[in-house]
Amino acid sequence: MTDFFAAAATDDTPIEPSLPDGWELVVGLEVHVELDTATKLFCGCANQFGSEPNTNICPTCLGLPGSLPVMNESAVELAMRLGRALGCDVNRSVMARKNYFYPDMPKDFQTTQYDQPTNSDGRVVLGDGFVVGIERAHIEEDTGKSTHVGGGGRINDAEYSLVDYNRAGVPLVEIVSRPDVRTIDHAKAYVEELRGILLATGVSDARMEEGSMRVDANVSVRPHGSAELRTRCEIKNINSVRSLGRAIEYEARRHIDLWTNDGAPDQETRHWDEEGGRTTSGRSKEDADDYRYFQEPDLVPLEPSAETVAAIDAAMPPLPAARRAALLEASGADASAVGIVVERGQDGLAMAAIEAGAEPEKVVTRLVNDLAVDDWSKVEGEAFAELIRMESAGELSATQAKQILGDLVEQGGDPAEHAASRGFEAMDTGELESLVDQLIADHPEEWARFTGSDDGDRKKMQGFFTGQIMKATKGQADGKAVAQLLAQKSS
Amino acid sequence: MSALDIAAAVRSGERRATDVLDEHLARIEAGDGDIHAFNLVTADAAREEAEAVDAAVARGDDPGPLAGVPVALKDNMCTRGIPTTCSSKVLEGWRPPYDATVVTRLRAAGAVAVGKTNLDEFAMGSSTENSAFGPTHNPRDLTRVPGGSSGGTAASVAADFTPLGIGSDTGGSIRQPAAFCGVVGMKPTYGAVSRYGLIAFASSLDQIGPFASSVADAAAMFDVIAGPDPRDSTSIRDYAPNASSVLDRGVAGLRVGVIRELSGGAGTVDGLSADVLARTQEAVDALAAAGATVEEISVPSATLGLSAYYLVAPAEASSNLARYDGVRYGLRVDAPTTGEMNTASRTAGFGPEVKRRIMLGTYALSAGYYDAFYGKALKVRTMMLREFAEAYEKVDVLVTPTAPTTAFPLGERTADPMTMYVNDVCTIPSNLTGHPGISVPFGIGEDGLPVGVQVLAPALGDELTFQVASVLEAAAAGGAS
Numbered sequence: 008m009t010d011f012f013a014a015a016a017t018d019d020t021p022i023e024p025s026l027p028d029g030w031e032l033v034v035g036l037e038v039h040v041e042l043d044t045a046t047k048l049f050c051g052c053a054n055q056f057g058s059e060p061n062t063n064i065c066p067t068c069l070g071l072p073g074s075l076p077v078m079n080e081s082a083v084e085l086a087m088r089l090g091r092a093l094g095c096d097v098n099r100s101v102m103a104r105k106n107y108f109y110p111d112m113p114k115d116f117q118t119t120q121y122d123q124p125t126n127s128d129g130r131v132v133l134g135d136g137f138v139v140g141i142e143r144a145h146i147e148e149d150t151g152k153s154t155h156v157g158g159g160g161r162i163n164d165a166e167y168s169l170v171d172y173n174r175a176g177v178p179l180v181e182i183v184s185r186p187d188v189r190t191i192d193h194a195k196a197y198v199e200e201l202r203g204i205l206l207a208t209g210v211s212d213a214r215m216e217e218g219s220m221r222v223d224a225n226v227s228v229r230p231h232g233s234a235e236l237r238t239r240c241e242i243k244n245i246n247s248v249r250s251l252g253r254a255i256e257y258e259a260r261r262h263i264d265l266w267t268n269d270g271a272p273d274q275e276t277r278h279w280d281e282e283g284g285r286t287t288s289g290r291s292k293e294d295a296d297d298y299r300y301f302q303e304p305d306l307v308p309l310e311p312s313a314e315t316v317a318a319i320d321a322a323m324p325p326l327p328a329a330r331r332a333a334l335l336e337a338s339g340a341d342a343s344a345v346g347i348v349v350e351r352g353q354d355g356l357a358m359a360a361i362e363a364g365a366e367p368e369k370v371v372t373r374l375v376n377d378l379a380v381d382d383w384s385k386v387e388g389e390a391f392a393e394l395i396r397m398e399s400a401g402e403l404s405a406t407q408a409k410q411i412l413g414d415l416v417e418q419g420g421d422p423a424e425h426a427a428s429r430g431f432e433a434m435d436t437g438e439l440e441s442l443v444d445q446l447i448a449d450h451p452e453e454w455a456r457f458t459g460s461d462d463g464d465r466k467k468m469q470g471f472f473t474g475q476i477m478k479a480t481k482g483q484a485d486g487k488a489v490a491q492l493l494a495q496k497s498s
Numbered sequence: 499m500s501a502l503d504i505a506a507a508v509r510s511g512e513r514r515a516t517d518v519l520d521e522h523l524a525r526i527e528a529g530d531g532d533i534h535a536f537n538l539v540t541a542d543a544a545r546e547e548a549e550a551v552d553a554a555v556a557r558g559d560d561p562g563p564l565a566g567v568p569v570a571l572k573d574n575m576c577t578r579g580i581p582t583t584c585s586s587k588v589l590e591g592w593r594p595p596y597d598a599t600v601v602t603r604l605r606a607a608g609a610v611a612v613g614k615t616n617l618d619e620f621a622m623g624s625s626t627e628n629s630a631f632g633p634t635h636n637p638r639d640l641t642r643v644p645g646g647s648s649g650g651t652a653a654s655v656a657a658d659f660t661p662l663g664i665g666s667d668t669g670g671s672i673r674q675p676a677a678f679c680g681v682v683g684m685k686p687t688y689g690a691v692s693r694y695g696l697i698a699f700a701s702s703l704d705q706i707g708p709f710a711s712s713v714a715d716a717a718a719m720f721d722v723i724a725g726p727d728p729r730d731s732t733s734i735r736d737y738a739p740n741a742s743s744v745l746d747r748g749v750a751g752l753r754v755g756v757i758r759e760l761s762g763g764a765g766t767v768d769g770l771s772a773d774v775l776a777r778t779q780e781a782v783d784a785l786a787a788a789g790a791t792v793e794e795i796s797v798p799s800a801t802l803g804l805s806a807y808y809l810v811a812p813a814e815a816s817s818n819l820a821r822y823d824g825v826r827y828g829l830r831v832d833a834p835t836t837g838e839m840n841t842a843s844r845t846a847g848f849g850p851e852v853k854r855r856i857m858l859g860t861y862a863l864s865a866g867y868y869d870a871f872y873g874k875a876l877k878v879r880t881m882m883l884r885e886f887a888e889a890y891e892k893v894d895v896l897v898t899p900t901a902p903t904t905a906f907p908l909g910e911r912t913a914d915p916m917t918m919y920v921n922d923v924c925t926i927p928s929n930l931t932g933h934p935g936i937s938v939p940f941g942i943g944e945d946g947l948p949v950g951v952q953v954l955a956p957a958l959g960d961e962l963t964f965q966v967a968s969v970l971e972a973a974a975a976g977g978a979s
Contacts, residue, residue, distance in 0.1 A: 066594075066595060075731065115820035299860065
C-alpha cells in the first residue's frame with residue numbers, strides 16, 4: 008500500500024549508527040489498530056478480546072449468504088478522531104472490496120478503503136522534533152483467526168485448522184506512514200508516539216501483545232546520499248517495539264549483504280522469527296493476488312460535514328506532544344524524564360502537584376523513580392506536593408516518604424495523616440545525636456575504621472552505623488542527618 | 499380468486515386461511531410435476547402460518563392486509579431453518595439461520611409462504627434453464643421457457659399455484675418472466691425494498707419485487723414489502739409508497755415517452771420482434787386514448803446497457819460468490835490443501851453459466867483491464883443516468899416492450915449465451931439507473947403467447963408505474979388492443 012517516492016538525504020538526515028558506513032536505512036510503517044468500540048464494524052456483535060471462540064458472531068460477520076453490512080457510526084467517529092489527531096485531512100470516503108481467498112475471511116473479500124480513504128496527508132512529530140509523514144489512515148474490517156493444528160503447523164501442511172470468527176469484522180484503522188524513517192530509534196519512537204496518541208484519544212487500547220496494535224515494517228536500504236528507492240521487504244509478525252528494532256536491523260543488514268555481494272533482495276513479505284532473531288521469506292509479491300478492488304456496493308459513501316469535523320477537533324483531548332511541551336515548560340526537568348511521565352499518563356498529576364507548590368523538578372524525578380505502578384489514580388496532586396514538601400523539609404526520611412507514597416497509591420488521602428498513623432515524626436536532632444554518641448561508644452573498633460584512612464573501610468562503616476541507627480529508630484531517622492552527624496563527629 | 503379477494507374473505511372470517519392453503523397446495527400437487535415451479539413446497543410450515551392467521555381472526559386481531567394469501571418465494575430469499583439453494587449445488591444442505599426482511603414483512607402482513615421457487619442458478623439467466631435442479635416449464639405452453647431468472651415464481655402465479663410471488667430483478671429477472679408467463683411483475687426503485695436476506699448476485703443492481711395476476715394485487719404486495727430497513731444501508735430512508743391508493747387515477751394529462759432505440763425507431767436494437775413492437779404501439783395508443791400525451795424520446799445509451807450490464811453484474815458477482823468456498827457451509831469437496839479444497843468445491847458446486855460470469859467479472863476487475871472494462875461500464879452507467887434524467891424532464895413515464903420476443907422453446911438458446919443475454923436489452927437500463935419498471939400483459943403474439951409491455955418511471959416513481967399499468971391492464975381486458 009505504501010506509496011514510495013524518492014527523497015534525497017539532506018545534511019540533517021539522521022544516520023542509523025548500527026549499519027555499515029555508507030548505507031542509509033529507509034523505513035515505512037503500516038500500523039493496524041483495533042478501534043475500541045462496543046460492537047463490530049458492520050454488525051451488533053461484541054468487539055471483545057478473549058471470548059470463547061465463535062461466540063461473538065452473527066450472519067453478517069460470518070458473511071452468510073444474504074447478509075448485509077451496516078456501518079458502525081462510532082467506529083467512523085473514532086477513525087476520524089484518530090485522523091485529526093494525526094493531522095490528517097478528513098475526506099469523503101468510500102468502502103471498497105479487496106478480493107482474495109482466505110479461510111478466516113468469511114466473505115473471501117475484505118471490506119476496506121482503497122482510493123478514497125477517510126484520512127489522508129497527516130504527520131506525527133516525535134519527541135526530538137523529527138517528523139514522520141502519514142500517507143493515509145483508512146477504515147477496514149479485521150479477519151478471523153486461524154489455528155493450524157498438527158503437521159507442519161502452516162495452512163497447507165497442518166492436519167486440520169480451526170477458525171475463530173470472533174475477530175472477523177472488528178473495526179480497524181490502518182495507519183500508513185510515508186517512508187520517512189531513517190533510524191531504528193525513530194521507528195521505535197514513532198510506534199511509541201502512535202501508541203500515546205491512540206491512548207490519549209481513546210481510539211484504541213493499543214496492546215501489541217493482544218494484537219490490538221500490529222506493526223508491519225517496509226524496509227529497504229540505499230547508498231547514503233542517494234535518492235533512489237531500492238527493493239523493499241514488508242516485515243510482518245512483529246509483536247513488540249523491541250522486536251521492531253531487531254527486525255529492522257536484521258533486515259537492513261540482510262539487504263546490505265545482498266547488495267554488496269552483487270545480489271538483490273526480492274520484493275516480498277517476510278516474517279519476523281522472534282526466537283531465531285531473523286526474518287524468513289513469506290509470500291512473494293510477484294505471485295501475490297490481484298486484489299481486484301472495487302467500490303463496496305452494499306454501503307453508502309461516508310460524507311462527514313465540516314461541522315462534524317469541527318466538533319471532533321473541539322473535543323480533541325491534549326495529545327502527547329503538547330502535553331510534553333507543557334510539562335517541560337512547567338518543570339524544567341530533563342526531556343527524557345518528561346517523556347516518561349507523559350507516556351505513563353502521569354503528566355496531569357505532575358501539573359497538579361506543581362500547581363500546588365511542589366518543586367517542579369522533584370515532582371518529575373519522584374514520578375519517574377517511585378511511581379512506576381499500574382494504578383496511581385488515588386494519588387492527588389496536592390497530596391503528592393505535600394509529600395515532597397515534607398521530605399524536603401526533613402519531616403520525613405526518604406524511606407518514610409516512599410512508604411507514605413505507597414499508602415497514597417493504595418488508599419489516597421493526606422500524607423500527614425498517613426505519617427501520623429504510622430507514627431512517623433521528625434526526630435529531634437539532639438535525640439539523634441545522643442543515639443549516635445551511644446553507638447560510637449558501643450563500637451569503638453568500628454569507629455576507628457570509620458575515622459581511618461582507608462576509603463573502603465570508611466564507606467563500609469558508614470553503612471554499618473547508618474544501619475544501626477535505622478534499626479534503633481525503626482527507619483524514622485533521616486539518613487542525611489545521620490550522615491551529617493557522623494561526618495561532624497569524625498572531623 | 500385474486501389475492502385481495504382472498505385476503506378480504508379471510509379477514510372477514512368468510513374463509514379460513516387453512517382452507518385457502520389446502521386448495522392451493524392441492525393445485526401444486528396436481529400441476530407442478532409438469533411445470534416444476536417449486537424447488538421445495540413447505541406445506542407444514544405454511545400450515546402453521548395459516549393457522550396463526552386463522553387464530554388471529556378468531557381472536558379479533560388484525561391478521562394483516564394479505565391475510566391467508568399463499569405466496570411463492572424465489573429460492574434466493576433466506577428463510578429461517580428452510581433450505582435456500584439459489585438452485586445451486588454449492589448451497590447443498592444449507593439452512594439460513596434467519597429470514598429475509600421481505601419474508602418477515604410478508605408474514606407480518608398475514609401472507610402464507612408455501613415454498614421456494616426455481617430460478618436460474620444464483621439468478622443468472624433468462625430462462626430458468628440454468629438451474630441445478632432442472633428447468634421450469636411455462637404454464638402457458640409447457641414446451642416453452644417461463645423466462646428467468648424468476649421463472650419459478652412467474653410460473654407459480656401463472657399456473658394459479660399462488661396468487662402472489664416474490665422475485666428478484668438484476669437485469670430483468672422479474673419483468674421478463676412476467677411477460678413470458680402473462681402475469682404482472684414489478685421491479686421497484688433501487689432501495690425501495692430491503693435486500694437483507696436476498697442472496698446477492700450483483701448488489702448494486704439487485705432489487706426484490708412482486709408478481710401477481712393483476713396490477714392491484716401486485717400493488718398490494720409492493721406496499722407490504724416496500725419501506726426502509728435499518729439492516730440494508732442502501733434502502734431509502736423515509737420512503738413509504740402506497741401504490742394501492744393511486745391505481746384509479748388514470749393517465750389524463752400524463753406525458754408518455756416512447757424510447758426510439760427500444761421501439762423499432764432509428765438506431766433501434768436488433769432482435770425486437772414485429773408482434774411485440776405492434777403490441778407495444780397498441781399499448782401506447784391505449785394510453786393516448788385514455789388522455790395521455792405521447793412523445794418519442796431518444797436515449798442513445800439505452801443500447802449500450804447490455805454491454806455495461808455484462809461487465810458490472812459479473813464483476814460484482816465474482817466478489818459476491820467468492821464466499822462459496824467449502825469452508826463454512828454448503829458443498830465441500832475434500833482435497834489435500836485448503837486452496838485445492840476451495841477449487842474442488844467451487845468446480846463441483848457451480849454450473850457453467852455461473853462459472854462463465856465469475857470468470858468474466860474477475861477479468862473485468864483485474865489490474866490492467868479495470869479501466870477498459872469495469873471502469874468504462876461505470877461511465878456508461880453514469881451517462882445512462884444523465885440521459886434518462888434528461889428524458890424524464892420531458893415525459894413522466896416511458897413505455898417499451900418488456901422482452902424482445904414472446905417465450906421461446908426450451909433448449910433453443912442454451913448453446914449460445916449471447917442470444918440469451920439479448921433477452922434483457924429492454925429491462926437492463928432501469929437496473930443500471932436504479933429506476934422502477936413494471937411489466938403488464940398486453941395481448942398476445944403471433945404464436946398465441948403473452949406479450950408484456952413495460953412502463954418505466956424515474957427513481958421513486960414506483961406508484962406511477964402501477965398507476966399507468968392499471969390503465970393498460972384495463973385497456974387489454976377491454977379488447978382495446
